[in-house]
Amino acid sequence: MRLLGHKPTVTAWIGMAIIVVNLAVAIFGPVFAPYSESQTVGSTWDEPSIQMLLGADQIGRDMLTRLIYGARMTIGVALATTALSFFIGITLGFAAAVLGGWVDTVISRLVDVILSIPLLILALIILGVFGSSIPVLIITIAVLDSTRVFRLSRALGMNLTVLEYVEAARLRGEGTWWIIRREILPNASAPLLSEFGLRFCFNFLFIAALSFLGLGIQPPFADWGGMVRENSAAINFGMLAPIWPALAITVLTVGVNMVVDWLLSVEARPSGAQAEM
Amino acid sequence: MLKLIIGRLGQGVVTLLAVSVLIFVCTQILPGDVASAVLGQGATPEALAAFRKELGLNEPAYMRYFNWLWGAVRGDLGVSMTNQRVIIDELLPRLFNTLFLAGYAAFIAIPLSVGLGILAAINEGKLVDKASNILTLITISIPEFFIAYLMIILFVVNLGWFPSLATVYPGIAFGERVYITTLPAVALTMLVAAHMLRMTRSSVLSVMSSPYIEMAFLKGAKRSRVIARHALPNAAAPIITVIALNLAYLVVGVVVLEAVFVYPGIGQLMVDAVSKRDVPVIQACGLVFAMVFVVLNTLADVAIILVNPRLRHRR
Amino acid sequence: MNDKSEKSEKSDKKIILQIKGLRLEAVRGGSVIVDNVDVILHAGEVLGLIGESGAGKSTIGLSAMSYARAGVHIAAGTIEIDGVNIRELNAADRRDVRGKRIAYVAQSASAAFNPAHTIMDQVCEAPTIHGIMTRQEAEAWARQLFKSLDLPDHENFGDRYPHQASGGQLQRAMAAMAMSCRPDILVLDEPTTALDVTTQIEVLILLKSLIREYGSAALYITHDLAVVAQVADRIKVLRHGKEVEEGTVDQVLQAPKQEYTKMLVEVRGAAASERAVQSSVQDEIILRVEHVDAAYGSFKVVNDVSFDVRKGETVAVVGESGSGKSTLARIITGLLPPIAGQITFKGKPLPKSLAERSKDLKRQMQLVYQIPDVALNPRQRLIETIGRPVSFYAGLGGNQSNIVEDGGQTTGETLDRSSSLYFGMKAGDVKKRTLELLDLVELPKEFLMRRPTELSGGQKQRVCIARALAAAPDLIILDEPTSALDPLVAEEILKLLRRLQAELGLSYVLITHDLDVVHRIAHRTAVMLKGSFVAFDKTDVIFEGPYHPYTEQLVTAVPIMRSDWLDGVLAKRAAHAKAKTPA
DSSP: OOBTTBOOOHHHHHHHHHHHHHHHHHHHHHHHOSSOTTOBOSSTTOOOOSSSTTOBOTTSBBHHHHHHHHHHHHHHHHHHHHHHHHHHHHHHHHHHHHHOHHHHHHHHHHHHHHHTSOHHHHHHHHHHHHOOOHHHHHHHHHHHHHHHHHHHHHHHHHHHHTSHHHHHHHHHTOOHHHIIIIIIHHHHHHHHHHHHHHHHHHHHHHHHHHHHTTSSSOTTSOOHHHHHHHTGGGGGGTOOTTHHHHHHHHHHHHHHHHHHHHHHHHHOOOOGGGOBO | OHHHHHHHHHHHHHHHHHHHHHHHIIIIITTSSHHHHHHOTTOOHHHHHHHHHHHTTTSOHHHHHHHHHHHHHTTOOOBOTTTOOBHHHHHHHHHHHHHHHHHHHHHHHHHHHHHHHHHHHHTTTSHHHHHHHHHHHHHHHSOHHHHHHHHIIIIIIISOOSOSSOOOOTTOOHHHHHHHHHHHHHHHHHHHHHHHHHHHHHHHHHHHTSHHHHHHHHTTOOHHHIIIIIIHHHHHHHHHHHHHHHHHHHHHHHHHHHHHHTOOSHHHHHHHHHHHTOHHHHHHHHHHHHHHHHHHHHHHHHHHHHHOHHHHSOO | OOHHHHHHHGGGSOEEEEEEEEEEEETTTOOEEEEEEEEEEETTOEEEEEEOTTSSHHHHHHHTTTOBOTTEEEEEEEEEETTEEGGGSOHHHHHHHBTTTEEEEOSOHHHHSOTTSOHHHHHHHHHHHTTSSOHHHHHHHHHHHHHHTTOTTTTTGGGSOGGGSOHHHHHHHHHHHHHTTOOSEEEEESTTTTSOHHHHHHHHHHHHHHHHHHTOEEEEEESOHHHHHHHOSEEEEEETTEEEEEEEHHHHHHSOOSHHHHHHHHHHHSSOSSOOOGGGOOSOEEEEEEEEEEEETTEEEEEEEEEEEETTOEEEEEOOTTSSHHHHHHHHHTSSOOSEEEEEETTEEOOSSGGGSOHHHHHHEEEEOSOHHHHSOTTSOHHHHHHHHHHHSTTSSSOTTHHHHTTTOOTTTTTOTTSOOOSSOOHHHHHHHHHHHHHHTTOOGGGGGOOGGGSOHHHHHHHHHHHHHTTOOSEEEEESTTTTSOHHHHHHHHHHHHHHHHHHOOEEEEEESOHHHHHHHOSEEEEEETTEEEEEEEHHHHHHSSOOHHHHHHHHHSOOSOTTHHHHHHHHHHHHHHHHSOO
């Protein structure tokens, strides 16, 4: 079976399966969860059993149920952040590439300054002043992350803008928006798609790390990063409770990375390292 | 070329200034009324007034900015709002700790990942390359705290080789410092090395596709010679860029790992300050982090200039 | 030196390279790239490998060193150098042969040199790693080669880095690099294709003398029959990876046996059997350029240029790279506003920049580009590429549907502005019009839903022309329209352009570096050098003399397909020099 005109590798299929399962759990999970969201079933850090396949969390709730409910928040926030970041980044990036001039200069300088500080530091600063509500979280990270997307789309746009078919459209008198939409965007979709995957992974891990530090998604909302934090003390007793949410984060990230790797390899040509001599 | 370097250094200074403005804007201008943003809606008017007085919010913005910046240049970063301690006194030793940990990790990670990355590129498509690809893919997908916990489970709980709390203090013996920070440094290494390996690999591969590489082979040069004398000198610039880029990952990782291992670094200081909404400390930590970052990036750019023959020898 | 008698003795010399049954396949998919090709090369002999792009000639050249690029696999065949089958050697012995006994000269010198090392380092690399010279010996030999290759400051030239030398100098340095081990065989892969005509002739002269002086055998790979005629003893014609014909130079050029060879010779040889049709030219002046200057920043690229174009006429602008001819196209279309002078279009002054021009004005002037691959959006199907200008300009002047309906009687009436104003063209009309345009450029209807990646180079260029025609313009500016195409395909495109001009009364401004193209299609020609016109007149007048010195340089530098042409040029130059020196 061919996808996007190329045959996916085994790892790509595995990755796609992982993504589909995670999305399904996020959307439909609560329908199939064994218990309800805050139901206490056992005692603190019970071992896995038939009733609780992954054991209990720090106040006795079923870990599996918590994971299922947490998927929604964790994946949802990361997706929203990435989508917003992409929207901002692509719009500004292509506009800068096509319009050039002072538009390009002003935005590029601003982006350069923002990129001079590690994203975490800036995020911490803003969260420290504004607090960590979900909208603040999404907007802050999206705006900061859009700088990376801006860089990429601007570079792509600049490469494409100098191509003759874009100039031909300009000579015709086509408007800027038309040129971006019909000439540039369709030819930039492959690298942008893989970049989306990469940014999703970054944002996903980033938000999880923030939640782990207690600065991300706040209670009562459950998310995997926060779950790691809540159960962290179990490590000292040699119990595996925080491993499950951490593992869930890892598995989804591995899945997305597998698909992105495949997308990137599809574009690549064999390099000089493989000449026959 | 000297002009270029001085220009780049100058650019670094300008960037630093711009960054300080950005931090100041984010903490004191953006929120509008900083007092109510930090203290919340339910704060009493007295509390708000006291907060404003303490932060000197009644003065105009540019005055506050200059006072803050001027103080920072002289080493005075203000006083913490939560515990009234002089910030710089607490910050400096922590900064040293963090730099030590980051340096320790970089010391292991850079040679390891650049070397393996080059190896993978040379053997593109073969088993070595494919194996490293899968391993690095998994590693970059693991959140830092997970790596830390796995290491604790293995090395502390099961094997008992290292302590789980990395408590260092000023005056600690060097050898003991190294021992205590080993576990977090290794965790940090794993995180960064995987990214650096992948990026190094793709940089070298892209150099290997250049026509002059083919020319070298056609002259009858051995593979090792082609790589050492033809590919690597041209891969130096992209690899330096890769290393500089990964410093960002190093920063993120340090902050999280300091929390897990309870390591007294500047990362932990900042996280605490954020959860307590201690604005002066947040500003100070942000500024220091940014400064370190800008300095490292500037050095990397200067290194790239030095390595480029087109810039070393003009027409 | 009498070449002809030497050629007949070549068959007695030993065979230095023998390739039998060479078969190259693609790694992915296994499609055949080269199919059962044999090559025999005697010591000191030059064999020209001729073919269009995709013929496999470069790939065969590389296989002579038992080297295949990534994605290509040597599936079968023996490759014998001086009797030894190098395919049966171990890898180390094969490496030993490369550079030492057989050396490669690439097409692009600037890409073949490593920017990180000096030229001397790279020229001395081969002899030192093969252990046949010490570094000092290699350097001395290199300097000698630099001298005989006419490089400036031959003592110190090697200390330069590649970016400090010009393209022509690097090409010669690469020849020196190839000769550094005094190899028995040279593989020259399109060594002069990327160079200007005037540089090309200099490099050709040097290469020929180099080969003769050191007695190397050579495989000379090129697509230009006239060029190969100057250097080669024998020619082998290739097509789609298979052999077509082989013979001595005179045999192949004067009495080709195969149909394909005949076509190649005809296209390249005959100096202008088909000329521009004079009858299409009318009196009305469509475009007038007066004393135009243009600059990029402070650097002046066009200096006091004046010319005019009549309706139905083709004016060619000829020049080498850096002459400013492409800039002229950008000036006329409004992409680069001139800093002085004025341009009049159909009697009215033309606004200098694109933004100031009305949509209708933009419609009347169209541009066709050199490289069809980047001139067409790879993600758009032809119906959109051609259909968009149709619908975009609907409602403006021009004869949207009159062309085909008139059934061929089109000369005077086609550009009748007063008729047919379409307001809001419907999708069905657009499709109909697009199909008409495809027909006009001789492309089949089925191509309507195809994408550019499914078309050949020549077909893509036809689409570009159709796109230009979709606007029903009065003037088309063609920027090197055939330079990226194979000669046979280019000839077809020129035929099409001539036909369209006669039928539709179009005016062309043709920008090119290729004098053959000019002969075939231009009524008048301007010769451009460093931003100014050195001559502007009827094409015949320009090329028959008396010449402006630069025109003479250009004209005499174009190789003619006679094997003794180069010797003739050299003899003329020697006589010229002798006449100048006092007795």
